[in-house]
Amino acid sequence: MSLIALVRDVSDAIVRCELTHVPRAPIDVEKARAEHRRYASRLAALGCKVVRLPPEPEMPDAVFVEDVAVVVDEVAIVARPGAASRRAEAHTMAATLEVYRPVVSIEAPGTLEGGDVLRLGRRLFVGRSSRTNDDGIEQLRAAVAGHGYEVRVVPVTGCLHLKSAVTAVGRGRLLINRAWIDASAFKDAECIDVHPLEPFAANALLVGDAVIHPGHFPRTRGRLEARDVPVVAVEMEELAKAEGGVTCCSVIFDRPA
Numbered sequence: 001m002s003l004i005a006l007v008r009d010v011s012d013a014i015v016r017c018e019l020t021h022v023p024r025a026p027i028d029v030e031k032a033r034a035e036h037r038r039y040a041s042r043l044a045a046l047g048c049k050v051v052r053l054p055p056e057p058e059m060p061d062a063v064f065v066e067d068v069a070v071v072v073d074e075v076a077i078v079a080r081p082g083a084a085s086r087r088a089e090a091h092t093m094a095a096t097l098e099v100y101r102p103v104v105s106i107e108a109p110g111t112l113e114g115g116d117v118l119r120l121g122r123r124l125f126v127g128r129s130s131r132t133n134d135d136g137i138e139q140l141r142a143a144v145a146g147h148g149y150e151v152r153v154v155p156v157t158g159c160l161h162l163k164s165a166v167t168a169v170g171r172g173r174l175l176i177n178r179a180w181i182d183a184s185a186f187k188d189a190e191c192i193d194v195h196p197l198e199p200f201a202a203n204a205l206l207v208g209d210a211v212i213h214p215g216h217f218p219r220t221r222g223r224l225e226a227r228d229v230p231v232v233a234v235e236m237e238e239l240a241k242a243e244g245g246v247t248c249c250s251v252i253f254d255r256p257a
């Protein structure tokens, strides 16, 4: 496997991050940085070449790089976040992705955040959410249709992004919180439910065969392990206060040959 993982260091400004579904709590920036360092080390240990985007000390949510890009094998889409405070994050993302893929940018009035895009093979499930609108979804569809990807829209109401509610944890296997989305969109997959006491636990990051998952969700981890999913637990409690999870701290894609 030859994977690139784009990451960006935690900004001091993270204490002013966007919050939608979690109450504001004081963030210990050094603790968040330590979590992020260990997360990046895990990615490296799982075989990723970790590439750092330029730091953006004034941009509170810049560590959550997933939201400003969607990368498939043939093309990279630079997103236009629904959160206006996050739009400037896209500049350095575009410059970095140009090294690896042809780049298409989502333009106004479209909005799209990568946290709303779940790729399962050649199918992209896209959350229509408070951050991603129909125009953004249509621009994404236009960018990938010629490469053989089908785009399916999933309404998201109960949480921030589609991938807050459902992520892949293996081939044909999903981790899901059915309370937040209509699970019928995923009826062809084997769905593993989060533990009811851990509604935020559906966000898992599949890297090769391993699944990176926040350590503070032991009950859901137990459910994954009971199904023989190889879980790598990482500390994420501080970044979770910024409504971040494990997918949102990286953009992972195959390295061009």
Ligand code: CIR
Residues within 6 Å of the ligand: 017, 018, 019, 020, 061, 064, 066, 067, 083, 086, 114, 115, 116, 160, 161, 164, 242, 243, 244, 245, 247, 248
């Ligand atoms: C935001 O509200 O934009 C950030 N505070 C959290 C973004 C999390 N992104 C993700 O789950 N993909």
